[in-house]
Amino acid sequence: MKIQEIREIIKLVDNSSIDEFSYEADGVKVKLKKNSVSANAAVEAPAQPAPAAQPAPAPVPTPAAKAEELISEETPEIPAVQDENLHKILSPMVGTFYQSPSPDEAAYVQPGSKVSADQVVCIVEAMKLFNEIEAEVDGEIAEILVKDGQLVEYGQPLFLVKTN
Incomplete structure (x- = not known):
């Protein structure tokens, strides 16, 4: 497959x-x-007058808010690129991004590298399986959007390729 x-x-x-x-x-x-995030329903107690000196309790973040906070901390900002000739190579799965086949070998591609549609540009490791990611288009690597060893999400842009 x-x-x-x-x-x-x-x-x-x-x-x-x-x-x-x-x-x-x-x-x-x-x-x-699929992992579905279930939000905990808040149960409100009947309103009672509170003493004026007590501060209001801090709101408890929901699991979804915590997940978004973690994602926003770990995921770097992706620059907005206006060039219509740029194709995004997206991660097909959640995993760890690697630029080279092994730590002692050179990266598959660098910014400025020419690529063909079937050329391997990186590896995404998921559950101890190393999945080779192909360029999908002919062109030139304009930008690498993630760092080596970074965790990536499904659908996250990995590369910008300037198409021919």
């Missing part, structure tokens, strides 16, 4: 109401499960 096929399955499951999906063929097993 090719990475592009897995990407398509992820997109289909993500855009559907399915919570869990399993597929097995030719010794390959794919299992996808």
